[in-house]
Amino acid sequence: QSALTQPRSVSGSPGQSVTISCTGTSSDIGGYNYVSWYQHHPGKAPKLLIYDVNQRPSGFPDRFSAFKSGNTASLTISGLQAEDEADYYCYSYAGSYAWVFGGGTKVTVL
Amino acid sequence: EVRLVESGGGWVQPGGSLRLSCAASGVTVTNTHMSWVRQAPGKGLEWVSVIYSGGSTYYADSVKGRFTISRDYSKNTLFLEMNSLRVEDTALYYCAGDRWSTNWYVYWGQGTPVTVSS
Numbered sequence: 302q303s304a305l306t307q308p309r310s311v312s313g314s315p316g317q318s319v320t321i322s323c324t325g326t327s328s329d330i331g332g333y334n335y336v337s338w339y340q341h342h343p344g345k346a347p348k349l350l351i352y353d354v355n356q357r358p359s360g361f362p363d364r365f366s367a368f369k370s371g372n373t374a375s376l377t378i379s380g381l382q383a384e385d386e387a388d389y390y391c392y393s394y395a396g397s398y399a400w401v402f403g404g405g406t407k408v409t410v411l
Numbered sequence: 412e413v414r415l416v417e418s419g420g421g422w423v424q425p426g427g428s429l430r431l432s433c434a435a436s437g438v439t440v441t442n443t444h445m446s447w448v449r450q451a452p453g454k455g456l457e458w459v460s461v462i463y464s465g466g467s468t469y470y471a472d473s474v475k476g477r478f479t480i481s482r483d484y485s486k487n488t489l490f491l492e493m494n495s496l497r498v499e500d501t502a503l504y505y506c507a508g509d510r511w512s513t514n515w516y517v518y519w520g521q522g523t524p525v526t527v528s529s
Contacts, residue, residue, distance in 0.1 A: 304455065337515035339456070346505070346519035347456070358517065390456050394514050398469035402448075405455035406514070 305330065305391055305403035312409040313381045321406045323374040323391030329401055333374035335394035338376045339365055340407075342387045350389075351376065378408065386410045412517045413470070414438035415506050420523030427496050433506030433520055440482045441521035444513045445489045447480060450522075459504070460491065460516040461513050476498075496527045 306324040317398045318327055323330065325410040338351040349358055351367040354374065364385075374393070377396075378385055391403040419431040429446070433440075447459040460470045460480040468480050480491040489506050503524050507516035 304457075334512040339516075341456075346521055347516075348509075348519070349515055349517050352512070352515035388455075392456075392458075392515070397465075399471065400458040400461070400514070402456040402458060 303401070305393060305401055306402040307389075307391060309404075310407040310409060312411055314355070314380075314411045315381055315383065317381050318377055319381060320375050320377045321389055321391075321408070321409060323376070323393075323403045325372050325374075325393055325395075325401070327372060329372075329393040329395040330369060330374050330391075332368070332396060333375045336369055336374040338365075338374075338393065338398045339390045340368045340385075340387050341390060347390070359368045381410055383410050412500075414417075414510070415518055416522035417504060417506055417520045417523035419423065420504060420525045422526045423496055424529055425464075425496060425527055428492070428494045429460055429496065429525060431493065431506075431525070432489040433491075433525055435487050435489065435508075436497055438508070438510070438518060440487055440489050442483045443508045443510050443518070445480075445482065445506060445508040446513070446516065447489075448505045448507050448516075449476075449500075450505070451499070451502040454502075456505075457502070462489070463513065464510075470497045493525070496525075498527050501525060501527045 339347040503522040
């Protein structure tokens with residue numbers, strides 16, 4: 302159950318797009334279409350952004366999109382806004398009733 | 412509106428025990444898949460344990476044999492019994508859940524802190 306690999310940080314100016322990668326293995330990301338993404342503002346409860354690789358919960362802005370290719374999942378934030386500054390985590394089923402998070406990526410809005 | 416409120420965290424010496432609670436409202440813990448997720452200081456999120464709505468339970472290797480997840484229908488509360496605590500168990504513990512899947516969490520609490528230190 303090793304953590305999925307995410308960049309420690311990414312940054313962008315307001316209005317720009319940023320993409321966060323999440324790399325695993327064929328035993329987790331590559332083996333199942335069960336990748337989800339969370340936005341976490343420190344001190345608050347994490348929020349579900351994406352489930353089942355690329356599905357958005359109702360009410361969440363379409364500025365957030367995601368996809369998967371092989372063992373890597375990606376989250377793109379388009380039209381970056383100040384309130385998007387937060388930590389972002391990917392999460393995947395890893396087989397045998399185990400789940401694994403990514404190490405987290407801090408998004409900074411310049 | 413769904414609300415999850417964790418409690419029971421605190422300071423404990425290595426080898427000690429703690430019991431965390433997660434009181435739910437707006438959702439019934441016995442027909443929701445519920446999990447515990449933790450975040451060590453300066454680290455990322457880590458999945459700890461899950462209890463399916465049907466009652467099956469599973470654990471991360473790092474806590475297997477030491478932690479026990481359970482729930483109480485009458486109290487509508489999720490629990491995490493933690494024994495043989497180690498320094499590396501120090502973290503903010505969140506309860507989380509979803510009615511439909513264990514592969515994502517719509518519902519989250521605010522977390523309760525656990526410090527294991529001598």
